[in-house]
Amino acid sequence: MLVGCAACIVAAFLITAQSYFHxxxxxxxxxxxxxxxxxxxxxxxxxxxxxxxxCE
Known part of the structure; x- marks a missing residue:
């Protein structure tokens, strides 16, 4: 269960980081x-x- 929570947190962080940089x-x-x-x-x-x- 701890691994699953950690994976969700890492996934959320990566999505947030990608969105920020885009x-x-x-x-x-x-x-x-x-x-x-x-x-x-x-x-x-x-x-x-x-x-x-x-750019037009």
Whole structure:
């Protein structure tokens, strides 16, 4: 049971970390796009685990 709880905690941490870093990437890319005079178009899934970004 202890191993199962530890696995859940580790999984939650990894999902949270991935979501956080994707969020940071999206913000940085969006900022760069706006500085070039473009419009950032972002499509992301729940918790930003998957996303697509384009600068138009």
């Amino acid at each position: 969020h940071k990437e999206i913000k940085t890319a969006g900022k760069g796009c706006l500085e070039q005079g473009g419009t950032a178009v972002v499509e992301k899934s729940f918790l930003a685990l998957n996303y697509s970004f384009s």
